[in-house]
Amino acid sequence: MTLANPSASTRPRRRPGYRPAAAQAPGAPLPAVPQTVVPPPDAPPPIVPPAATPAPDPDFHALDRALRAAAARLTQGLSPSVIAEAWADWAIHLTASPGRRLALSLAAADAAGRFTVWLAEAAAGGKPAPLVEPRAGDRRFVDPVWSQWPHVAVAQAYLLGEALLLDGARRVPGVARQHENELSFLFSQWADVLSPTNLPWLNPVIVSRTMQEGGRNLVRGAMNWMDDASRLMRGAPPAGAEEFQVGRDVAITPGTVIHRNRLMEVIQYTPTTATVRAEPILIVPAWIMKYYILDLRPENSLVRWLVDQGHTVFMVSWKNPDADDRDLSLDDYRQLGVMAALDAVNRAVPGQKVHACGYCLGGTILSIAAATMARDGDDRLASLTLLAAQTDFAEAGDLMLFVDERQVSLLDDLMWSQGYLSGGQMAGAFQLLRPNDLIWSRVIRDYLLGDREPMSDLMAWNADSTRMPARMHGEYLRSLFLENRLSAGRFAVEGRVIALRDIKVPVFALGTVRDHVAPWRSVYKINLFSDTDVTFTLVSGGHNVGIVNPPRGERGSYQTLTRTADERYIDPDTWAGLAPHHPGSWWTAWQEWLAAKGDGTQVAPPAVVPDATAPDLPSPGLYVHQA
Template sequence: MPGFATFDRLSRAMFARISQGVSPLAVADAWTDWALHLELALGKQEALAMRAATFLLRLGFWLPRAAIGEPENPPLRPPEGDRRFADEGWSAYPFNAIVQGFLVADDWWREATRQVPGLVRRHEAEVAFMARQILDIAAPTNIPWLNPEIIRRTLQEGGFNLLRGWSNWIEDAERLLAGQGPYGAEAFPVGEVVATTAGKVVYRNELMELIQYAPATAKVTAEPVLIVPAWIMKYYILDLTPETSLVRYLVTNGHTVFIISWINPDRHDRNVGLDDYRRHGVMAALDAVSRIVPDRAIHACGYCLGGTILAIAAATMARDHDDRLASLTLLAAQTDFADAGDLMLFLDERQFLLLEDLMWDQGYLDTRQMAGAFQALRSNELVWSRLIRNYMLGERDRMTPLSAWNSDQTRMPARMHSEYLRGLFLENRLSAGRFAVEGRVIALRDIRVPLFAVATTRDHIAPWRSVYKIALFADTDITFVLASGGHNVGVVNPPNQSIGTFQILTRRHGERYVDPDTWATLAPERQGSWWPAWRDWIGGVGTGCAADPPPMAAPSRGLPVLGDAPGAYVHER
């Protein structure tokens, strides 16, 4: 009966708030499957026992030497990139012995949760992820009386570091209750310190504002650039400070740039769907750009989820013989979700139902619920290390423009997020040829314009091999770039910083497919930023013609200037 079904949804939504959207049934199912199969795997048990005995024996020989100050060749070392034990205090006895005990446990659990005969691959990944989370919580770095850095700082300062930490905790709690951003974010006001590139809002609807940036050169490249950012966060990650702004870089290199600034939805937008973002976002922006710069093809660029919806729009345009695109650029954007990384681990029907009911009740997915999922992917860096620094050592993390942007989060409409999770993540319809737009299936292989795809080596949100799968589905010239860094830092890497590396290689239309690992061995590595390579690529696939800058907006065509950049939507919280 409808009334009872509604009551069920409300009860599940209340439970989802308590569990932070995690289904306990999915968690229990994974652990039960692992435990039962491990119980039957006598050979695996013997291997684990021998592994533990070997390390304990090595520890037994090593500990006496460590106790007298001669610790050589410890049995285990922290994994590459793990900086938790970098403080010199961890190399002295007894703390080095504590570290070794933790690393032995960490190694044993890593081995225990992999290659268990008969275990479902999905459950194996889930159990391994949960085991890592538990070990991260129990790490000695998080236990004040076992952490030499905390002990030393407390003795040196007479406990004042703990008083500062307590004060920091009180201040952060007050800011959270007041709905303010994290400490230090106020130093980067939008439109004053970040998102300062000169421009005008030239179009606005109920879903987005379109910003056109003022020209910085006497002549510009004939074809304009339209950037479609993700609506999970604010657009200005691509227009941070003047030194780190991709938008400013393009403008100063003679490009006419437009960018979408999405609205921050609330419960009134609960019925906004995924296709609304295509129609009232991407397509409405293309229509506006075509009216301001008529008779010119457009270089379209999409970042993260914005790249996914742009790829959907481009395939739809190709199906419908809409040839307004000059090229397509995808930045850390997935079109196939079969290997979408750890975000996929607990997204099954049970988990989806819980999230769907939570969003049905709220009308949206809250910013804190999304942030928690992303932080869990790198809990060492994003959670526990920060807690120790802020509340035990009494230090404050230095707020940067990127971290201030990262705290300026947005919500997700219930219907859109539900369609996105089911259609793309759960059922992977886009690459499987089952994604329909306006009642007709689209195909990525219909895209014929040159394609430029960027992935990053340490991306936990869009793993680079997943991003690379566009090479399986698009039937055109594809230039693929693999940049060092993560999902954000690998993209926001201006040339003036001269840091990082990237690999780049083009596969021409008609050439044979190359798997990602082979590609990585073939693609030459370059130092610095990939931005200049993209700038040159845009110049190569366009007409190469220079033109006078177009007017700001087009009042005669119904597009007057509505205000200065960064607009109104970016300020909504």
């Protein structure tokens, strides 16, 4: 909008009745200075207002935050109001819905009648078909003993009750969708706790083992529990993790730290081939975990494999933040992380564009950086790879149960008191997403059967947790999870909005089938918001195992299909029906894709020249060792 008089917006506002003084003519005498009026001696002293003093906080906000932070420590960051509100919403509306109550009662009566008939036939030695099957992915009853009498009756009774319980949380008229999901999650947790597999006297596997060993398994289990409790109190790693020491057993691909700042180190890896491809690869891992998941042992190290294929590889190794880093922002991770690393790569390999790869949260910040670079005309990228990384958070899966205004507010208070969110506090939420796999199965194996699962390099890495700075994590949860600004075109960098569609370099996006952190349909949405060629790949496995899948093992499978910029969008389920299946590792498909996006030139390996910020320090550097 154009103002009729642009200068009017800069004029000072005038009091009513104000008249400007006449302009002073050159050489005219100065106006007389007004005389100070002196009050008579008998006049009362003037009233002087008291000096302004800061008012105390009438709401005692700091006290409230401290109390909420203490509550968050007890609940592992789960807001009590979430449970209370969901329960109240469900109970009130169920009370006001006699039809739904009648339907649930009839369903329970029908289940009881069918179970009675089934039980009589099974008790008589028959083999009736199961009344209900375990949910997809439920492996609690896979042992053949659960199909034998009388254990099969216990399993069927439990599965019927679980189905009725979970159905009771659904389809109550008037209940908010979020509350329905939260209550379903809560009911599922209760059902998991009460599973007969968790009760020693009802689990035939535990009973049989105890009888065979005369209870020695329970003694070993008690010793395992005491050892785990002691390690937890001492802050020591889990049993067996000492066999995978960083820099000795894992993260041993040769390299050198060439740049360091207050947030990260950049590692340049030593080539193993006489010549290398001209375009280097920069990998940006998530700072929610340490980088060496991509550089475990030589036989399953993605870094080592890429180097052996003739690539020059650079890796970002994030600092493990502490309370002094509480004010690090999300944009600090872009500037001090992605952009500083890209500058270091350009110094090491001048004149070449870079294949940028981001894993999980590292992929999200990399996509933000790439969109910002595209907006500002920075064309240093050759391609963009996003491994299990989300750019849209509208359908971020079960993790959204822990991310709403109530949860984020509680986490804000917890991080306000600590300066960070600890790895253990984050791990609690992730374990609740898969309690049977991550909690109860371990309780049964370690403490009731008395067995220890052998420690693996991936398990040891998973126990090497990191922290999240308070400010960054709050910004991440609010701007991306809660408000979904990035894909909505409302995410601003340096005061100006960025758009994913500005990214014109080819994109390789990867999702994993069993991902509870970044569901593959959510990762797939990069197809909706980009305006470039996108090669989407769906691999078997989960968020970590699906990524660490070297070609030598020939395990797993993947689907891949490319949509060019001028082709129409297809939904993820249609894509899954069209994309061809391939056995083995996706690493080979990605390496072929990278080779096709370069110019094919082979050059001598670049020299390793650390800049002034970094000493001549071999990989894995210093930051990865921070506990």
